[in-house]
Each structure stands twice: as C-alpha cells, then as structure tokens.
Amino acid sequence: xxxxxxxxxxxxxxxxxxxxxxxxxxxxxxxxxxxxxxxxxxxxxxxxxxxxxxxxxxxxxxxxxxxxxxxxxxxxxxxxxxxxxxxxxxxxxxxxxxxxxxxxxxxxxxxxxxxxxxxxxxxxxxxxxxxxxxxxxxxxxxxxxxxxxxx
Numbered sequence: 001x002x003x004x005x006x007x008x009x010x011x012x013x014x015x016x017x018x019x020x021x022x023x024x025x026x027x028x029x030x031x032x033x034x035x036x037x038x039x040x041x042x043x044x045x046x047x048x049x050x051x052x053x054x055x056x057x058x059x060x061x062x063x064x065x066x067x068x069x070x071x072x073x074x075x076x077x078x079x080x081x082x083x084x085x086x087x088x089x090x091x092x093x094x095x096x097x098x099x100x101x102x103x104x105x106x107x108x109x110x111x112x113x114x115x116x117x118x119x120x121x122x123x124x125x126x127x128x129x130x131x132x133x134x135x136x137x138x139x140x141x142x143x144x145x146x147x148x149x150x151x
Contacts, residue, residue, distance in 0.1 A: 039090055046096045049117070050087060052080055054138050056106035056146045080135045084120075088128040091120045100127070102134055106146035112137055 042048045054076060061069045084100065091098045098120040102112040113134055120127045141147045 039094065042090055042096045042098065043094045046094070048096070048098045049101075050098060051101045051103060052083065052135075054080065054102070054104045054112075054135075056104035056110070056138065056144050058106070058141075058147045060138075061141045061147060074139045077135055077138050080138070081132050084128050084131050084135070088120050088125060092122050095122045097121050100131055102131060104138065104144065104146060106144065107148050108146055110144075110146050 038048070055070075059069060060071050060076070080102075087098050087100065090096075099117040100113070100120060101117050104110050104112055114130060118127045118131055118134075120131075137143050
C-alpha cells in the first residue's frame with residue numbers, strides 16, 4: 001500500500017513540475033502549435049482543473065543534517081504563488097476558467113482551499129488572491145496539524 005502511495009505522489013510531483021514548465025510558455029505564441037501544452041488544453045477546452053499538492057510533513061520544518069528542515073525559508077510557498085500567478089495569466093490570455101484546489105500531504109491528505117475548487121476567472125484576480133492567502137498556511141506547522149510524517 002505504502003509503495004503505491006509513494007509512486008502516486010512521485011507521479012504527482014512529476015506532473016506538478018511538468019505543469020510548472022508548461023504554464024510559463026509565452027502566451028503570444030499559438031498554444032495549438034505545441035504538441036503537449038497546458039495552455040493548448042486550456043485554449044481548446046476553455047477550462048481546466050489543477051490540484052496544487054504540497055508536502056506538509058515534519059521534514060519541511062525540522063530535521064536534515066542542519067536541523068533546519070527541507071525548506072526553512074518556505075520557498076515552496078513562493079513557488080506556489082508564482083504558479084498561481086501564471087495560471088491566472090493563462091486564464092486571462094485564453095479567456096478561460098481554471099479551477100484550482102490546494103491540498104497537502106503529511107500524516108493525511110488535506111484540502112487547504114477554503115472551498116474544494118476555487119476558480120481563476122479571466123479578468124478577475126479574486127480567486128488568485130484567495131488561493132495565495134490560503135497557501136500561506138504551509139508556513140505554519142501548528143496550523144497544519146499534518147506534519148508528523150509522510151505516511
């Protein structure tokens with residue numbers, strides 16, 4: 001069971017990295033010319049769903065050889081904010097809605113968005129602001145209550 005979960009999380013991490021690289025394509029080029037492009041998918045389908053999953057385990061906050069944890073400066077939160085900003089740009093460029101869910105894994109899988117899905121609508125940054133505010137919980141181990149281990 002643990003092996004299947006590890007493989008699934010590894011696959012999600014790979015997907016997240018691929019999504020991050022795809023979202024930064026220049027919107028001035030035609031998205032349809034790229035054979036594998038998140039932007040092309042949004043352009044064609046006029047919507048998308050993205051789950052932004054973050055490691056909330058204790059190793060983010062403490063441990064390691066220096067005792068500072070894997071991300072003592074909370075750079076993963078800055079990365080999430082950049083990704084959310086890029087997703088908003090894609091929504092604006094292709095006049096499409098991108099639904100986003102924030103979630104975390106540690107002891108358990110926990111949805112961190114204030115609603116299951118928050119819409120990034122073209123021409124409005126209200127959804128992005130809500131998501132960015134919600135993402136800041138990842139800096140507070142006590143508020144997470146999900147940080148003993150990665151199960």
